[in-house]
Amino acid sequence: MEPLAPPVARLIDAFARLPGIGPKTASRLAFFLLRAPDEITQGLGQALLDLKAHTQLCAECFNVVETSPCSICANESRDHSVICVVEEPLDVLAIERTGSYRGVYHVLHGVISPIDGIGPEELKIAELIRRIQRRPVQEIILATNPGLEGDNTAAWIQRQLQIAGMRMTRLARGLPVGGDLEYADAVTLASALDGRSEMR
Numbered sequence: 001m002e003p004l005a006p007p008v009a010r011l012i013d014a015f016a017r018l019p020g021i022g023p024k025t026a027s028r029l030a031f032f033l034l035r036a037p038d039e040i041t042q043g044l045g046q047a048l049l050d051l052k053a054h055t056q057l058c059a060e061c062f063n064v065v066e067t068s069p070c071s072i073c074a075n076e077s078r079d080h081s082v083i084c085v086v087e088e089p090l091d092v093l094a095i096e097r098t099g100s101y102r103g104v105y106h107v108l109h110g111v112i113s114p115i116d117g118i119g120p121e122e123l124k125i126a127e128l129i130r131r132i133q134r135r136p137v138q139e140i141i142l143a144t145n146p147g148l149e150g151d152n153t154a155a156w157i158q159r160q161l162q163i164a165g166m167r168m169t170r171l172a173r174g175l176p177v178g179g180d181l182e183y184a185d186a187v188t189l190a191s192a193l194d195g196r197s198e199m200r
């Protein structure tokens with residue numbers, strides 16, 4: 001069998017490193033791009049370059065943005081006394097789709113996962129604590145995904161944020177255990193927000 005041309009093999013290897021893409025899908029994508037018109041491959045290449053060159057983390061909430069602070073943090077009509085703590089930037093998009101939340105966000109960029117070597121210091125938890133110290137907050141909504149790691153992360157944050165007069169809530173369990181916020185429909189997420197409960 002004829003060996004693959006090195007540029008094709010490198011592209012297949014690069015695709016195969018992405019989450020959810022196995023060797024067969026990586027090969028199909030590489031050969032699709034090989035046959036695709038130049039504007040598709042050049043557009044993809046430019047989009048990948050722009051992804052790194054033109055994005056940053058919001059200095060306040062740590063969402064992925066083009067300019068910092070992000071449009072949500074800069075919006076004074078939002079309720080800055082309520083912070084919804086989520087695992088990933090995609091969770092912000094999911095909650096915003098509900099149209100029912102008017103507070104601000106804090107993105108952790110993961111969950112505590114000892115098996116993967118991720119401790120609290122790898123997440124944006126220290127930044128959350130400093131943020132609360134800078135500006136008084138009435139409520140923290142812990143919107144980590146339901147499941148062992150999400151629950152453990154929420155419990156750890158709760159223990160760190162024992163501040164008198166601050167309400168600490170968790171999304172209602174209308175969300176499936178083990179599910180991700182980004183895949184929840186807007187109605188389910190809106191009812192989970194409305195039915196959030198005090199953490200004890």
